[in-house]
Amino acid sequence: MKIMIIDGKKVSKEIVEEYKEKFNKLNKEVNFAIIWIGEDNASEIYVKNKIKKCEYVGIKTKLYHLEETISEEEVLELIDELNKDSKVHGILLQSPVPQHIDIIKCFNKIDYKKDIDGFSNKSVGNLYLGRPFHISCTPKGIVRLLDYYQIDLNGLNVCIINRSNIVGKPLFHLLLERNATITMCHSKTKNLKEHTKMADIVISAVGKPKFITADMIKDKAIVIDVGISRIAGKVVGDVDFENVSKKASYITPVPGGVGPMTIAMILENIYNAVKEEI
Ligand code: GUN
Numbered sequence: 001m002k003i004m005i006i007d008g009k010k011v012s013k014e015i016v017e018e019y020k021e022k023f024n025k026l027n028k029e030v031n032f033a034i035i036w037i038g039e040d041n042a043s044e045i046y047v048k049n050k051i052k053k054c055e056y057v058g059i060k061t062k063l064y065h066l067e068e069t070i071s072e073e074e075v076l077e078l079i080d081e082l083n084k085d086s087k088v089h090g091i092l093l094q095s096p097v098p099q100h101i102d103i104i105k106c107f108n109k110i111d112y113k114k115d116i117d118g119f120s121n122k123s124v125g126n127l128y129l130g131r132p133f134h135i136s137c138t139p140k141g142i143v144r145l146l147d148y149y150q151i152d153l154n155g156l157n158v159c160i161i162n163r164s165n166i167v168g169k170p171l172f173h174l175l176l177e178r179n180a181t182i183t184m185c186h187s188k189t190k191n192l193k194e195h196t197k198m199a200d201i202v203i204s205a206v207g208k209p210k211f212i213t214a215d216m217i218k219d220k221a222i223v224i225d226v227g228i229s230r231i232a233g234k235v236v237g238d239v240d241f242e243n244v245s246k247k248a249s250y251i252t253p254v255p256g257g258v259g260p261m262t263i264a265m266i267l268e269n270i271y272n273a274v275k276e277e278i
Contacts, residue, residue, distance in 0.1 A: 003251065006250050028274065032054055033091045047094055053266070054270070072106070075101060079091065089114065108121050119136065134272065137263075137265035153180045156181070158199060198218070201222040202224070207228065212238050222250040225257055237254030
């Protein structure tokens with residue numbers, strides 16, 4: 001069977017180039033603030049990549065790398081300052097944060113228009129109501145990829161394995177808007193395979209290598225891998241790619257699938273934030 005590899009690297013490159021041109025045409029200084037608390041290794045890579053891509057398209061980034069011991073109050077004060085600074089167009093608080101900080105409270109402090117991640121209560125609420133402004137970048141990137149490959153979601157059975165605020169929950173709302181029938185699975189789901197087997201699209205964001213095996217998907221299913229793990233320094237996803245790709249109709253690789261789309265969507269959200277202001 002002919003398998004289509006969903007090439008997130010290629011699609012994201014096209015989007016990045018599109019936004020490089022758009023930011024250039026704006027002829028305006030655009031500033032993006034990234035707050036990173038502590039020393040999480042994965043966050044360091046994500047933050048560096050975000051800065052690199054932003055700088056590439058002409059966005060000025062400022063990284064606030066804060067000590068692990070910083071208080072919640074100090075973080076909220078910083079967000080407040082950035083909210084008030086009219087030169088700052090976007091603010092992103094990298095997750096995770098240390099346990100003593102209430103991340104939802106911090107996300108919610110970010111001005112709605114500057115909330116590039118779409119994690120504030122208002123952003124989430126408007127997504128729930130079908131009137132989003134900024135949409136969480138990974139779910140948005142997944143839907144953009146499906147659109148690029150002209151996969152019509154209308155009436156399809158989609159099985160999401162993840163219920164986080166960053167991926168699973170926003171993705172649920174985006175897919176529902178597209179008339180998909182969605183099953184939300186998670187760590188307490190019984191007989192996971194029964195759910196994945198029924199699905200036209202399986203979207204996995206678990207973080208366990210080879211978690212999705214070929215016997216778990218139906219013939220010609222579309223498989224979207226959002227997992228990121230490391231085996232002997234190599235980045236791998238949740239899906240047993242070698243075997244699942246023999247059965248699927250479309251599949252995303254890791255790396256080079258969903259990952260690059262997240263950053264492309266950050267650029268899009270920053271651009272929308274600037275346009276909203278103009
Ligand atoms: N950590 C992992 N993914 C994300 C994301 O999309 N946004 C933020 N802020 N933190 C993350």
